[in-house]
Amino acid sequence: MFEARNAEFAYATAAPVIRGVTLAAGRGQLSALIGPNGCGKSTLIRLFAGLLTPARGEIRFDGARLDTIPRREAAKRIAYVPQATALAFPFTVLEVVLTGRSPYTARFRFEDAHDRERAMEALETVDAGHLAARRVTELSGGERQMVAVARALAQEPQCLLLDEPSAALDLKHRAALMRTLAALRDAQGLTALVVTHDLHLIDPLFDHVFALRGGLLAAEGRPEEVLTDAVLADVYEDPHVRTRRVEGRTLIWSN
Amino acid sequence: MAIVTKAPPEATAVRLWRALALLTGLLLVVAVVAVWAGSRTLDFASLRTDPMARTLFFRLRLPRVIMAALIGSSLAVAGAALQALFRNPLAEPATLGVSGGGAVGASLAIAFGWGSRVSGIPVVFIAGFGGAMVAVLLVHRIARSGTLLLPGALLLAGVVVNLIASAAVLAIQYMTDPSRALEILRWIIGSVEVIGFDTIWRMLLFLAPCWIALLALSRELHLLAMGEETAGALGVNVERCETAIHLICSVLVGVTVAVGGAIGFVGLIVPHAVRLMFGEDLRIVLPGSLLLGAGFLIAADLVARIAFDPIELPVGAVTALVGGPVFLWLLHRRQRYSAL
Secondary structure (H helix, E strand, O other), X not given: OEEEEEEEEOOOOOOOOEEEEEEEEOOOOEEEEEXXXXXXXXXXXXXXXXXXXXXXXXXXXXXXXXXXXXXXXXXXXXXXXXXXXXXXXXXXXXXXXXXXXXXXXXXXXXXXXXXXXXXXXXXXXXXXXXXXXXXXXXXXXXXXXXXXXXXXXXXXXXXXXXXXXXXXXXXXXXXXXXXXXXXXXXXXXXXXXXXXXXXXXXXXXXXXXXXXXOOEEEEEEOHHHHOOHHHHHHHOOOOOEEEEEEOOEEEEEEO | OOOOOOOOOOOHHHHHHHHHHHHHHHHHHHHHHHHHOOOOOOOHHHHOOOHHHHHHHHXXXXXXXXXXXXXXXXXXXXXXXXXXXXXXOOOOOOOOOHHHHHHHHHHHHHHXXXXXXXXXXXXXXXXXXXXXXHHHHHHHHHHEEOXXXXXXXXXXXXXXXXXXXXXXXXXXXHHOOHHHHHHHXXXXXXXXXXXXXXXXXXXXXXXXXXHHHHHHOHHHHHHHOOOXXXXXXXXXXXXXXXXXXXXXXXXXXXXXXXXXXXXXXXXXXXXXXXXXXXXOOHHHHHHHHHHHHHXXXXXXXXXXXXXXXXXXXXXXXXXXXXXXXXXXXXXXXXXXXXXX
16 A cells, blocks of 8 residues: 655755665555654654655555655545644634545635535544534644544545554543544555554554664564564663563553 | 434635625725715715816825725735744734835835836835845744744744844935935835825736735645645645745735835734634635725725824824734733644
């Protein structure tokens, strides 16, 4: 579905952040992108979102080079949720989610009843339908995050890219969001890539884990293959990482 | 069985048309009052017979009202666009230093006596545009940190650009000969006074395409107001849009400053008034600001003309006396605008 081939990227004059990453994820695969702070996770996901263009190598989507797909066309297929940011203007939640329909709306046209239905459905999917008429500036960080995910779902994408979507969420909503993603994968064959530090939520919901370190792919594989003492100690350069499989899931902590 | 129905929120198109109808009505009423009122009220019935009344109407009142409308519309729509582009509710041509930049360009042109025209285009328009463009690029560059725009840095940069600009204008005034210094002074004070339609046609040539271009970009601006990365992910070519909006706003501000001088805060008050009345959707705020901006500056000019008759106030003083407090009030309500 999406694929990086020897992708490299550097911001302006700084040292390269992504230093030759090759990876591929199949259709309907729910993948986690993990790694220590500053390892290039957000940059890599921005490359997949088409917001950045690799300096070398290429990013492919569905077999085609991403930079050859027209932007609005790409926006119908790939949705991206950036790290939590505050909005400057008091838009209503529905207005924000409706922007997810803009790739389908011609210039000088407004969203129609069908678009509103899709937007409300997306809000219901993340259990935020009751927020529709609220102003985003009045919401908590976690609620805003759910609204951002709903906006992405309203795009009806084939592929969803999420940059630390659970950072502002409480315990219950973190797990709920990951379960929602797994359910969308099962029901609609949604492909998703999630940057996350919630390692304990990965197994058993996710299909695959990519681990970055210093701009390079350090490890990848099924959750039970990557989420081990040895691999995580190497990825996070922390010899104190411990994992234990309990009741079909992997618990992770650092001593 | 009780059926609970939630009234569905109104479709955006309905809100847009209602906004346009209301604001057009308001604009017409204000324009008629402004044409009629003054130290000598105009008798519309005598227009057919009285040549004095005709001169008053066609050479003075009507051009002046249209001039106010052009400048008000342009400043207001540029303010609305800059607020969305910079994702900052306090952005507007004056606070960002764009007007200041335009003023430096225009006063340079006046000081050097470049009153002439290059293929029909007044040089002072081009100089104003150039100054405004430098200012907008400068503040954008300074406030940008990665994909983030730092709101504090943006406004501070605007303040400093304004200080530098007024110092530069002052220096230009001192160095040029007295008659031109006086000309600069009269122009800085700001006025929409005009005789006949000559300047108006020339301005329209620049302003109308810019209005149309901004309205055509209202979808992109609506998405940009949500955040740069969000807009990019929704299919907006962010860089190209930024460049286009910089250029368009620089033309709008440069040309209006070159003609009308310092008229501040129109770009701040008007978009916020439209937001309060019709909501945040930029596809409503932009055309709404265009209409309300015209009405607002016509009304401000009317107040400037008749409040202390026979003394005429500078229209820029009226807009600043209204706009300054509005700015402070917005700053006070910052909790509603979390980006500050």
